[in-house]
Amino acid sequence: MIKTDVTQARKFLAGDEFTAAFEKASTAFEKIKNRSGKGAEWLGWRDMLADPNDAILEEIDSLANKIRGKADVFIVCGIGGSHLGARAVVEALGSFFGCEGPEIIYAGHQMSGKYLKELVSYLEQSKADGEPKSVYLNVISKSGTTLETALAFRVLRKWMNNRFPDDISDRIICTTSKEGGALNELIVEHGYKKFIIPDDVGGRFSVLTPVGLLPIAVSGVDVKTLFYEAVSTYEKLEDDPQEVLEYAATKYALYQRGKSLDVLTTFDPQLKALTGWLQQLLGESEGKEEKGMFPATASFSTDLHSIGQFIQQGTRNMMETFITVRSARKSITIEELPGNHDGLNYLSGQSFHEINTQAFYGTLKAHINGDVPCVVVSIDKLNAQHIGAFIYFFELMTAIYCYCLEVNPFNQPGVEDYKEEMYQLLGKR
Structure with missing residues (x-):
């Protein structure tokens, strides 16, 4: 151990x-x-282990399996704790070259226009068999207004709306606060799938919440274990x-x-x-x-x-x-x-x-x-x-x-x- x-x-x-x-x-x-x-109100990262929510784990596991069967690319759009924890686990347990299941790509963790432009260009490229890439997007932000993440989400959401107009609500998953915030407004308006970031868990302690667990599960890691x-x-x-x-x-x-x-x-x-x-x-x-x-x-x-x-x-x-x-x-x-x-x-x-x-x-x-x-x-x-x-x-x-x-x-x-x-x-x- x-x-x-x-x-x-x-x-x-x-x-x-x-x-x-x-x-x-x-x-x-x-x-x-x-x-x-100090900060005892932020001890939710311990409370959730003392009283595990099996239903959330099942929901994440089920959605991840569905995405793995349909997606060629899964984009994790977040910064700080909304990106580093998931990436740490995915890279530690994944392969250096290629992968089984969707390719995991990260966005919203910096403000490079070149990066976003080339990312969109890459998403538009066809697969080896000539078919277009199937893309899913998980945007992660409590407020929905974190500058780096929100800007990237603007660009990627517009591209996905144009590419997947018929099932866009299934392809965008928002991980955000229970109430309030910009993402909750979009969820209500467009019917995006939602996971909740617990109010009492800060970003850098959130890897074992849906913030980290959904991207990790999509990568093929057994999140229940x-x-x-x-x-x-x-x-x-x-x-x-x-x-x-x-x-x-x-x-x-x-x-x-x-x-x-x-x-x-x-x-x-x-x-x-x-x-x-x-x-x-x-x-x-x-x-x-x-x-x-x-x-x-x-x-x-x-x-x-x-x-x-x-x-x-x-x-x-x-x-x-x-x-x-x-x-x-x-x-x-x-x-x-x-x-x-x-x-x-x-x-x-x-x-x-x-x-x-x-x-x-x-x-x-x-x-x-x-x-x-x-x-x-x-x-x-x-x-x-x-x-x-x-x-x-x-x-x-x-x-x-x-x-x-x-x-x-x-x-x-x-x-x-x-x-x-x-x-x-x-x-x-």
């Missing part, structure tokens, strides 16, 4: 530092359980939170020691989007009141040839969190070559996964020797069960750690600052 090893990071702490941090983390967890901490393993992990950690408390305490104690950067790294390229989800989860949760560590991401071994030098010998203001997978789904075994022209015959009989694993251990040892405190989070294997456990584990750890910092884990007032300035420049009243 999910295992965390903080032993190499704790070597950088005095015993009393960790003990004090662990006591603070334990108190923080109690605040979460008894709903006495994903969700119920998160439920199981919730129950286990309620009874025995030792592992998550040790992790949160270690991270907080290192912050108290002056660490201001947490490099989230993986040696598995299919987990790159997962570290992106972690970056948002941590960054938007802890970065307030001039507190918190900046969550950077790195994909090894690629980035060992770019920022690896800095991590090894640069400013000693960082810790590192490795996300690893113990067993590989697919790999290639190295064969011995006549002449040994590249000098790599000594690797014969080993798989790429085995070689990559040793690269991880070597990097871990080197970075520790370079005075970088390192935490290792291990996943047994990449499947829906283990990713479900991973999601809840990090959601809980983030909330505990942020309460240690004495900030509200669930708001993002700083995000509104840039929006205010941007809207003024754009002439919004």
